[in-house]
Amino acid sequence: MSHVVAHTNIEVRYAETDQMGVVHHSNYIVWMELGRTQLIKDLGFSYAEMEKSGILAPVLDVQVSYKKPLTYGDNAIIKTWIDSYDGFKVIYGYSILNESGELSVTGSSSHVCVRKEDFRPIRMKKMFLDWHEAYEKAKKKQQPVGD
Template sequence: MIISEKKIEVRYAETDQMGVVHHSNYIVWMELGRTQLIKDLGFSYAEMEKSGILAPVLDVQVSYKKPLTYGENAIIKTWIDSYDGFKVIYGYSILNENGEQSVTGFTSHVCVRKEDFRPIRLKKMFPDWHEAYEKAKKKQQPEGD
């Protein structure tokens, strides 16, 4: 499994009245992590979109563990949790600079044609991406382990 890392500094504008990162920013950071993972695999969301394909979010799941505050650094770890050739689920762990987990989460996506939002199979339109995702995804543990 390939795990991508993206480090960001928490900005003041991302915090709320309590001085902690507002919960909505973690979803934005997940996007940064996802984009970094795709870049690390040698691809580009922007190039995919230029070819008329989008990858909308179908579902988001976020669990908040420990707040981050202004001036801290966040490390976004991103991986492909599952991929079946059609739908991809990205996993995320956002850590503080001490390695303590602040957030865990998942987003699920499918690729669609821009003009009609009809789903496409990545394997057919982007065989290189498909192969890279197959190699990068989380290895499933056999039952009983």
């Protein structure tokens, strides 16, 4: 497995637009979460199962850059990948495109896994060796050109 990219399709709903008729900026972060969940699912795992075991993966940081607006009725494609992973922190990368393939949004989010009861960080390799190995194989090896 190498540099896995999940694709998630979203049809823009009216409720996601603002008074200017474009997707409200906050919705892109929700879509990034959908993409992240799909990537994890594509790798054979589940956030819900991780949470049942008492581990959470809170967001440490989110970066979003808006390039071209999406509007009601557009189809958005969310591309999600593991930008970097060091066994402790994971940074997911995102590109959101319109159905013509034009870039609308780029972004990233940083996460660590913590114990639910005390929010103490854990190392994936110790508690979720299978996730750790999958992330090591799936993470981006170098900056892709035009990806």
